[in-house]
Every structure is written in C-alpha cells, then in structure tokens.
Amino acid sequence: MIAYFFIVIGLIIMLFGIVGMIILPGFLLRIHSSTKCGVTGAANIIIGLMIHSGDIDYILRFSLIIIFLFFTAPVIAHTLAVFHLQERNIETERDPEEIEDEKGN
Amino acid sequence: MIWLISILVIMLVAVLYRLIRGPMIEDRLLALNVIAVLIILIMSCYSLEYGQSFYLDIALIYALLSFAEILAFVKVTYISSTAYKRELSEQENKDEHITES
Numbered sequence: 195m196i197a198y199f200f201i202v203i204g205l206i207i208m209l210f211g212i213v214g215m216i217i218l219p220g221f222l223l224r225i226h227s228s229t230k231c232g233v234t235g236a237a238n239i240i241i242g243l244m245i246h247s248g249d250i251d252y253i254l255r256f257s258l259i260i261i262f263l264f265f266t267a268p269v270i271a272h273t274l275a276v277f278h279l280q281e282r283n284i285e286t287e288r289d290p291e292e293i294e295d296e297k298g299n
Numbered sequence: 300m301i302w303l304i305s306i307l308v309i310m311l312v313a314v315l316y317r318l319i320r321g322p323m324i325e326d327r328l329l330a331l332n333v334i335a336v337l338i339i340l341i342m343s344c345y346s347l348e349y350g351q352s353f354y355l356d357i358a359l360i361y362a363l364l365s366f367a368e369i370l371a372f373v374k375v376t377y378i379s380s381t382a383y384k385r386e387l388s389e390q391e392n393k394d395e396h397i398t399e400s
Contacts, residue, residue, distance in 0.1 A: 205306060212310050215317055215333065221325050224317075228329055232336045239303075243343055252347070255355040259339060259362060266366040270332050277373050278325045281380060 197246035204238030221278055229271045300348040311337045335365035
C-alpha cells in the first residue's frame, strides 16, 4: 500500500514537470521545471518500486540508479544553462552605471 | 505494473513534442534528458513485471550513456559554433584589409 502511495506522488510530480516543460515560454523556465521532474519524480517512483519488489537483488540496483540520477541531473542542467548563456550572449550582470543611477535617485 | 508503463509512455509521447518543436538546440537536449529518465523508469517497471533483474542493468547503463551523450553533444556544438564565429571574424578582418589597401 505504501509503495503505491510513493508511486502516485512521483507520478503527480512528474506530470507537473512535463506540463511545465511543454507550456512554459523560455528556456530557463523550462530547465527550472524539468530538473524538478527528473530528480524528484523519478526518485519517488523508484522508491515505490523498491518497496514493491522487496528483494535485495532489486533494491541494490534501484539505489544505484537513484544515486546516479542525483549526481548527473544537476550537472546536465548546469552545463545546458551555461551553454545557453554563452551561446545566446545573454548578459547576467547589470551595468555599474545603471546601479549608480539608481543610487543617485 | 502495466498501468504504470502505459502512463509513462504517454508522458514520453508528450515530451516528444518539445523534442520536435524546440526552437533551440538546448530545448532538444533537455527533452532528451527527460526522455532518458522516462526510459529508465520504463525499464525498471518492465523488470518488475517480468521478474528478470538484468533489465535493471540496462537501465543503469542507459543512465550512464545518456549523461555522457548530452555532455558530448554540448561540447561538440560549442566547439563548432566557436570555430564558425572565428571564421566570420577572420573574414571581416580580411575584408577590412582589402578595403584599406
């Protein structure tokens, strides 16, 4: 019973992530929604499957998959965000003159 | 577990929309990452459904390969785009020299 609880929670989180990935405008908003879906939803579903199986042979491999997802998903998100900022020439820092103008006012 | 596999396949078809219609290459790579996670979950459900634990090895190796694949794709695209920009700037410099002389 508790296994189905984890699986349904993971499916709901994953549904939110995928809907956000389809309808949101802009790349940074989409990367924000998809990393949540990738890590949290998948980890919840795998924990549910782990409880459902109840075998040590499955549990070890499922825990390896969870650890690997937790290490690789932030690396991919960070690499894609840096690539996006460098390729499209988006300025992340504000101009110092603009900040001084705001201070003067 | 067949119901879980069918829900995950419906989600995968929904993500294919972003893979096909993404305006930039980053969107497509992001969709590829989500598709890799969904395929890992589908293989896990498949192994529990048919009681064969070596499908989990396929899921683990697929996780490792998709990670390396996305990083390599970003690297190759970055190198080719910087080379293209350098060619463009060299051509502009040549044109300036021609007009000056």
